[in-house]
Amino acid sequence: MPRVLCLLLPLIALPGRAAAHASEQAVVLLLPTGFYVAGGVASVVLTVLLVSVLPDRWALSLFRPLALGRSGGRGGAGPLWTSAAVFLALGLLCVIGEIGPETPVRNPLPQAVWTVFWVAIVLWQGIVGDIWRWVNPWSGPYALVRRLGARPLLRYPRWLGHWPGLASFLAFAAVLLAHPAPADPDQLAPMVAIYWAVHFAGMVVFGPKWRRRAEGLTVLMTNYARLAAVSKARGRWRLGLPGWRYLRFAPPPVALAVTMLVALAVGSFDGLNETFLWLGWIGQNPLEFGGRSAVVAQNLWGLVGACAALTAVFAATVWLGAQLAGAPGTFATSFRRLAPAILPIALGYHFAHYMPSFLVDIQYTIRTASDPLGLGWNLFGTAGLYVTTGFFNTVDTVRVIFLAEAGAVVIGHVVAIAMSHALAVGLHRSHRKAAISQIPLATFMVAYTLFGLWLLASPRGA
Amino acid sequence: MPKTPILRPEDTIHSPSRRAALRTLGAGGAAAATLPLWARYAGAQSAAPIRLGFEMHATGIGAAYGRWYERTSIAAVKAINAAGGINGREVVMVTEDDGTDPKRAAEVVEKFATQHKVDLAFGTLFSNVVMAAAPRAGELKMPYFVVSEGHHVASGKLNRWTVQPGITDVKSQVLAMAPFVAGNLGKKVTMIYPDYAFGYDHRDNFPPAMKAHGGEVIAQIAIPPTETSFTKYFAKIPRETEVIYHVLVGPAVLTFVKEMGEFFGPSRPEIFGFIDSIEAVDLNSPGLEFLEGTYFWEGNPRYAQKDQTAFDKAYRKAVGVDDNGASVADPKDVSTYAHMFGCWETLYIIKQGMEAAGYKDAGDRQKLIEAVEEIGKIPASDQHPQGDKVFNGKTHQVFGHQYVSKVAKGRLDVVHTSTIEDGMYPDEVDYTTQSF
Numbered sequence: 001m002p003r004v005l006c007l008l009l010p011l012i013a014l015p016g017r018a019a020a021h022a023s024e025q026a027v028v029l030l031l032p033t034g035f036y037v038a039g040g041v042a043s044v045v046l047t048v049l050l051v052s053v054l055p056d057r058w059a060l061s062l063f064r065p066l067a068l069g070r071s072g073g074r075g076g077a078g079p080l081w082t083s084a085a086v087f088l089a090l091g092l093l094c095v096i097g098e099i100g101p102e103t104p105v106r107n108p109l110p111q112a113v114w115t116v117f118w119v120a121i122v123l124w125q126g127i128v129g130d131i132w133r134w135v136n137p138w139s140g141p142y143a144l145v146r147r148l149g150a151r152p153l154l155r156y157p158r159w160l161g162h163w164p165g166l167a168s169f170l171a172f173a174a175v176l177l178a179h180p181a182p183a184d185p186d187q188l189a190p191m192v193a194i195y196w197a198v199h200f201a202g203m204v205v206f207g208p209k210w211r212r213r214a215e216g217l218t219v220l221m222t223n224y225a226r227l228a229a230v231s232k233a234r235g236r237w238r239l240g241l242p243g244w245r246y247l248r249f250a251p252p253p254v255a256l257a258v259t260m261l262v263a264l265a266v267g268s269f270d271g272l273n274e275t276f277l278w279l280g281w282i283g284q285n286p287l288e289f290g291g292r293s294a295v296v297a298q299n300l301w302g303l304v305g306a307c308a309a310l311t312a313v314f315a316a317t318v319w320l321g322a323q324l325a326g327a328p329g330t331f332a333t334s335f336r337r338l339a340p341a342i343l344p345i346a347l348g349y350h351f352a353h354y355m356p357s358f359l360v361d362i363q364y365t366i367r368t369a370s371d372p373l374g375l376g377w378n379l380f381g382t383a384g385l386y387v388t389t390g391f392f393n394t395v396d397t398v399r400v401i402f403l404a405e406a407g408a409v410v411i412g413h414v415v416a417i418a419m420s421h422a423l424a425v426g427l428h429r430s431h432r433k434a435a436i437s438q439i440p441l442a443t444f445m446v447a448y449t450l451f452g453l454w455l456l457a458s459p460r461g462a
Numbered sequence: 463m464p465k466t467p468i469l470r471p472e473d474t475i476h477s478p479s480r481r482a483a484l485r486t487l488g489a490g491g492a493a494a495a496t497l498p499l500w501a502r503y504a505g506a507q508s509a510a511p512i513r514l515g516f517e518m519h520a521t522g523i524g525a526a527y528g529r530w531y532e533r534t535s536i537a538a539v540k541a542i543n544a545a546g547g548i549n550g551r552e553v554v555m556v557t558e559d560d561g562t563d564p565k566r567a568a569e570v571v572e573k574f575a576t577q578h579k580v581d582l583a584f585g586t587l588f589s590n591v592v593m594a595a596a597p598r599a600g601e602l603k604m605p606y607f608v609v610s611e612g613h614h615v616a617s618g619k620l621n622r623w624t625v626q627p628g629i630t631d632v633k634s635q636v637l638a639m640a641p642f643v644a645g646n647l648g649k650k651v652t653m654i655y656p657d658y659a660f661g662y663d664h665r666d667n668f669p670p671a672m673k674a675h676g677g678e679v680i681a682q683i684a685i686p687p688t689e690t691s692f693t694k695y696f697a698k699i700p701r702e703t704e705v706i707y708h709v710l711v712g713p714a715v716l717t718f719v720k721e722m723g724e725f726f727g728p729s730r731p732e733i734f735g736f737i738d739s740i741e742a743v744d745l746n747s748p749g750l751e752f753l754e755g756t757y758f759w760e761g762n763p764r765y766a767q768k769d770q771t772a773f774d775k776a777y778r779k780a781v782g783v784d785d786n787g788a789s790v791a792d793p794k795d796v797s798t799y800a801h802m803f804g805c806w807e808t809l810y811i812i813k814q815g816m817e818a819a820g821y822k823d824a825g826d827r828q829k830l831i832e833a834v835e836e837i838g839k840i841p842a843s844d845q846h847p848q849g850d851k852v853f854n855g856k857t858h859q860v861f862g863h864q865y866v867s868k869v870a871k872g873r874l875d876v877v878h879t880s881t882i883e884d885g886m887y888p889d890e891v892d893y894t895t896q897s898f
Contacts (some may be wrong), residue, residue: 006630025713029690030720030748103520104558144809181561183521275687287687287712288590289523360564389526390794393744458715459690461523 029239033457065240071155084140101374126224152207162255169216257339286461326438341420348412352405515574522562564594616859618891628808634885640671648704722750761800773847811847
């Protein structure tokens with residue numbers, strides 16, 4: 001552990017950035033984060049050692065799910081009805097986005113998109129299970145169009161694979177990271193409407209396969225749903241270590257594997273771009289930040305760079321692992337086979353990065369729910385809810401928040417390491433070869449734990 | 463943190479923007495539509511609400527200030543309406559988020575003028591945001607009431623349409639502190655400030671003021687904005703230093719204070735700081751124990767004082783702030799008390815100016831600015847709870863009392879109130895000679 005600390009100290013001492021007034025970050029800077037980070041990294045290292053020395057059957061048994069009660073069918077038309085309802089709600093929200101309250105703290109559209117969907121639903125999808133099937137805004141309306149007799153006009157080109165889905169998710173990420181005002185209701189409403197319409201048109205032309213392969217959010221959500229602990233299999237609900245289903249699937253195609261890596265790259269860059277370190281690199285004074293409009297190009301390049309770098313590093317570690325294991329021919333399969341192991345890390349980052357803002361924004365969402373049009377209504381008695389940030393002001397609450405974030409990052413890596421080892425065993429059919437092949441990837445994951453925890457502990461300014 | 467919803471001023475004031483459009487969606491639509499045509503338009507000229515554009519830092523790095531600026535402004539508008547509005551007309555607030563983003567701020571000002579058709583805009587805090595948006599307000603000939611405490615208005619860098627009547631500027635605050643520091647804390651001062659524009663206002667204005675009062679700034683230590691570790695800078699503090707003057711901001715301030723405490727131990731010089739460092743921060747935060755016995759400039763005393771005025775009492779109640787400067791809904795949610803009164807007072811200046819100008823519509827905007835330029839003395843009152851003031855019509859800047867508080871038993875007790883004259887300086891511009 002002392003060695004880990006030595007590694008950490010220069011990172012912790014890196015010049016940081018500051019927000020306009022001290023609050024959560026100021027208290028975080030006073031916490032003994034060095035020890036927390038060291039403890040987190042040590043847990044991940046320990047996991048690597050354990051899965052390397054313990055018999056494979058132990059690792060594999062971790063991913064053998066427990067059978068729970070009988071599962072019914074696929075829910076019949078239920079998900080289609082809820083999807084149709086979500087579609088109608090989304091349409092209404094877009095109208096409210098255009099003509100309702102102007103600020104994101106009082107308009108329900110940005111709250112629905114960035115707080116309810118992008119934080120709550122995504123996390124639910126990855127941790128609990130497939131809710132997207134019930135709440136996506138496409139499948140219901142599409143079922144109606146089918147009902148009315150429409151049939152796909154063209155066959156979805158096989159060669160396109162999941163690449164359009166990757167492009168579509170990157171477009172979403174570009175708005176998230178680089179748009180000057182992604183929460184401005186006026187600007188968000190047309191973006192949501194266009195995104196929905198483009199993909200609905202794709203479904204009408206190419207059939208439902210379009211959504212599964214070309215709609216970036218569904219691709220992401222499907223990836224996460226397969227990670228969830230609870231799932232249906234062979235007529236029963238089953239509960240297993242997150243990721244257990246990936247041990248049963250054929251390896252994803254290359255484009256789909258890349259979307260898994262990109263999910264982590266986007267989440268990581270969304271943390272990095274707020275740090276003093278990054279702001280220093282791009283010449284922004286964190287105490288007098290020039291606003292998102294001042295860093296559009298930097299964030300776009302950063303996003304592209306983060307996706308490219310993460311994919312390249314992942315490929316390099318997998319390639320090196322294949323070489324070390326004496327099975328160089330397995331590189332392509334290994335790349336696809338092991339990519340799902342990145343998902344738990346991405347999900348852990350998602351939780352860690354968005355948790356503090358979620359705690360504030362969900363209060364705004366609850367308040368707005370009572371008066372979505374800003375007309376003075378009080379539908380649920382919450383229109384007068386006082387939105388507090390007081391919990392960022394005390395050590396006890398900030399420590400709990402920080403440890404929850406750090407815990408999510410560490411758990412994500414621990415699961416990832418167990419998962420990638422189990423996947424490697426399936427690939428190499430030999431404990432020794434599997435363990436050796438994992439050395440570069442496991443090293444990368446340990447380093448990434450350090451990076452993730454450093455992100456949480458370092459000062460932020462944008 | 464489960465919280466019982468508490469009824470707030472927000473309950474009764476709602477952004478009226480696009481209300482006409484929404485009425486067709488909401489329940490009000492039916493009622494309005496049933497009125498005969500003549501009734502809907504009769505008296506519209508005099509009864510139409512006055513529309514004030516509130517430029518809010520709702521997102522971005524100013525969001526913590528934005529939340530309190532909004533609460534204060536909503537409370538003020540509610541109080542103004544309860545007392546009959548402005549010229550007998552209802553006041554409505556149209557809020558737009560500028561993202562604490564200079565470029566977006568200019569767009570928001572434009573949106574206010576062209577889309578929302580507001581009578582004026584107010585409420586901007588961050589200096590770089592004001593600097594970017596004020597020129598656009600000038601081009602659009604729209605009154606722009608900033609609440610930023612920057613010296614940019616009085617320095618002459620802005621224009622005839624931009625005024626700062628609700629909060630004093632940093633230059634005035636700094637000058638007013640020199641007599642107290644030199645007279646009570648010590649003559650030899652070392653300044654520690656962040657190495658950018660905000661810090662330079664202190665760096666440039668405090669030394670001459672100290673000199674004028676028989677003191678001297680013996681060292682100036684500029685801290686890079688991205689710094690998070692300070693001990694190496696403390697080593698640069700000259701031994702003969704009697705007073706440390708600090709004005710750091712950002713997430714590293716608690717670390718700064720903690721490290722300063724560790725560096726000096728029990729034998730420290732006197733320490734004087736600007737509350738900006740710990741605005742909205744709980745004084746009982748870890749690391750701040752070292753502040754016990756040190757002094758702070760406060761724009762408005764965060765803790766209710768023994769000699770609290772009835773004005774301050776009423777103002778706290780209206781905004782929902784307790785005697786410790788925190789929210790009555792959550793005692794851990796500390797307000798930006800030293801600054802946010804500026805929104806309250808600015809709205810009352812707008813009322814006073816509009817009533818003096820006989821303001822009817824946007825055609826009277828010039829008259830409004832001219833009326834505000836004439837305001838001059840402002841007595842302490844429910845409308846001006848921070849204290850009496852003088853508005854300088856030539857420089858478009860208000861001047862007022864400044865407070866020095868000592869940290870004692872985890873609260874701030876006022877030990878000195880400056881005179882208005884302490885913070886005055888020669889005019890650097892005469893906006894009244896500029897054309898509209």
